[in-house]
Amino acid sequence: MDKGMKIAAFETLDQLADVVGTEVAVGAWLTLDQPCIDGFAAVTGDHQWIHVDPERARAESPFGSTIAHGFLVISSAAASMLDVVKVQGAAMATIYGLDRVRFVAPAPAGIRVRARITLERWTPRPEGGQADWAVSVEGDGMEKPVAVFELIVRYTTATLAAE
Numbered sequence: 001m002d003k004g005m006k007i008a009a010f011e012t013l014d015q016l017a018d019v020v021g022t023e024v025a026v027g028a029w030l031t032l033d034q035p036c037i038d039g040f041a042a043v044t045g046d047h048q049w050i051h052v053d054p055e056r057a058r059a060e061s062p063f064g065s066t067i068a069h070g071f072l073v074i075s076s077a078a079a080s081m082l083d084v085v086k087v088q089g090a091a092m093a094t095i096y097g098l099d100r101v102r103f104v105a106p107a108p109a110g111i112r113v114r115a116r117i118t119l120e121r122w123t124p125r126p127e128g129g130q131a132d133w134a135v136s137v138e139g140d141g142m143e144k145p146v147a148v149f150e151l152i153v154r155y156t157t158a159t160l161a162a163e
Helices: 012-018 034-042 054-060 070-084
Strands: 008-010 024-026 030-032 085-087 092-103 110-124 128-139 147-156
Touching: 012 110, 012 128, 024 030, 024 070, 030 034, 030 070, 034 070, 070 085, 070 092, 070 110, 070 128, 070 147
Parallel strands: 008 085
Antiparallel strands: 024 110, 030 110, 092 147, 110 128, 128 147
16 A cells, blocks of 8 residues: 555445545555556547647757646546545446546646545435545645645445436
8 A cells, every 4th residue: 555545444334424524545656657648648538749849849849848637647646546535435426527627737647646635515315425536636846736626425235227
């Protein structure tokens, strides 16, 4: 386990109500290197030079290097939640949306990032509940976070039938 990584495990959805306002988990460090950035560009079609052209970025970018796509940063942080937030009391978890997304600082190629996860709000629902997770993506050695956002996750206690 990464130094500083913190895992949260909940046996029931009701336990989430007890940790509102608390940082419950810290993800593992993930490296957003140039091959990762290039792969994201290939999948999304976003080949803007500030992401995929290291030589031009060194010469022309105010960042001095290529930078990770903002949505790569968010996707990496959201995916790391699967490793550090365990909700056994749910049959399924689905991302319902994002709120208050801010890209606070550029993420230069090669940076290590990790998510710090706080439960901002818990709303019980008939089929389970909704968690509004406040996520701060920190960059290794950076003063400011790379990104901050609210990840809204719906938890269901039984598998929903296809409509």
